[in-house]
Amino acid sequence: MKTLKTQMQQDERGASLMMVAVSMVAILGMAALAIDVGMLYEAKAQAQNAADSGALAGAGSLILAPTDANLARDTAQDFAEKHQIVKQDVMIVPGADIVVDLVNKQVTVTARRTAARGNALPTYFAKVLGWDFVDVEATATAEVDAASAASCLKPWAIPDAYDDTSNPIGSYNPGDYYQQGVTSWGTTYRGSSKDFGVQLVLKQGTPGNTVAPGQFYPIDLPIPNGPLQGGDRYRENIAGCNGQVVNINDSVLTQNGNLTGPTKQGIKALIDQDPGARWDSVQGVVNSSFPPGGSPRIARVPMFDPSKPPTSGKQSLKIVNIAGFFIEGVNGNGDVTGRLIPGTGTGAPNPGTMLFTVRLVK
Numbered sequence: 001m002k003t004l005k006t007q008m009q010q011d012e013r014g015a016s017l018m019m020v021a022v023s024m025v026a027i028l029g030m031a032a033l034a035i036d037v038g039m040l041y042e043a044k045a046q047a048q049n050a051a052d053s054g055a056l057a058g059a060g061s062l063i064l065a066p067t068d069a070n071l072a073r074d075t076a077q078d079f080a081e082k083h084q085i086v087k088q089d090v091m092i093v094p095g096a097d098i099v100v101d102l103v104n105k106q107v108t109v110t111a112r113r114t115a116a117r118g119n120a121l122p123t124y125f126a127k128v129l130g131w132d133f134v135d136v137e138a139t140a141t142a143e144v145d146a147a148s149a150a151s152c153l154k155p156w157a158i159p160d161a162y163d164d165t166s167n168p169i170g171s172y173n174p175g176d177y178y179q180q181g182v183t184s185w186g187t188t189y190r191g192s193s194k195d196f197g198v199q200l201v202l203k204q205g206t207p208g209n210t211v212a213p214g215q216f217y218p219i220d221l222p223i224p225n226g227p228l229q230g231g232d233r234y235r236e237n238i239a240g241c242n243g244q245v246v247n248i249n250d251s252v253l254t255q256n257g258n259l260t261g262p263t264k265q266g267i268k269a270l271i272d273q274d275p276g277a278r279w280d281s282v283q284g285v286v287n288s289s290f291p292p293g294g295s296p297r298i299a300r301v302p303m304f305d306p307s308k309p310p311t312s313g314k315q316s317l318k319i320v321n322i323a324g325f326f327i328e329g330v331n332g333n334g335d336v337t338g339r340l341i342p343g344t345g346t347g348a349p350n351p352g353t354m355l356f357t358v359r360l361v362k
């Protein structure tokens with residue numbers, strides 16, 4: 001016959017087992033919160049990175065190809081799929097996950113791991129609570145916007161566009177009309193997008209074509225932490241990328257002289273980096289060994305007010321616009337030619353009309 005004490009001990013053991021069982025559920029529930037929720041936050045962040053990357057890249061393609069929705073879609077997909085969500089490659093379905101809005105120059109990308117696609121995120125401890133899988137998705141929208149500054153400028157400054165109605169045609173005269181941001185290259189003053197692909201002389205080589213004696217369009221751009229000066233610095237700025245940021249409405253210094261030798265040397269070094277690239281009037285830059293927009297021959301060139309051109313001698317020159325150019329080459333006289341295209345830049349919107357950036361808006 002059991003004693004009262006023995007019976008009480010057995011009852012206490014039974015109660016302890018129940019308490020342990022209940023506690024284990026609570027402990028596993030907390031583990032689910034600590035591990036599975038933590039994993040879910042990580043997955044969400046990774047999905048957001050993929051969506052952001054795809055949206056920014058897709059919108060970036062609209063800078064150089066503003067009417068090519070297929071290129072924007074393909075670029076967005078390519079960049080988004082370079083990412084993973086918890087060790088699984090992101091899978092983008094263009095029709096469902098990418099929206100290209102050419103009117104507002106926006107690209108929206110959604111990165112997902114969902115049950116509907118058979119790749120929902122599996123849980124660990126949360127299975128005890130009945131959660132075997134969870135859906136993860138993130139959406140980002142990026143748009144093209146005006147920019148006000150740029151780096152990697154080539155060492156030339158050319159006249160901005162104006163209404164050339166007074167003779168002699170081809171040079172600014174008192175009867176011509178210029179207004180920054182109104183008649184500038186890239187505005188609708190001459191018709192929307194008609195300026196894209198226009199061939200311009202970026203550096204004059206013939207003395208009779210200069211805006212003033214000794215002014216062949218070169219400017220002096222100091223290289224950060226660089227010892228080069230004069231023609232050496234000028235040649236290096238043509239061949240390479242100067243990291244100095246120049247804002248619209250900043251001033252730069254002109255550089256005197258034709259600089260024919262350094263010009264040809266710099267252009268040769270630049271073209272040698274992407275020798276197969278050429279300009280196509282329909283497709284833009286083609287046969288480049290770089291991704292769209294990535295050729296080193298795509299450069300940014302500042303512009304000055306044509307009604308206030310530089311006079312003879314080294315002087316300060318105000319920048320009123322910055323544009324992109326595909327550098328075509330240099331002739332025997334030292335004339336450098338390029339094709340006008342939108343340029344990539346940074347900074348808040350300003351009166352620039354050919355300089356753009358991409359920003360996340362959602």
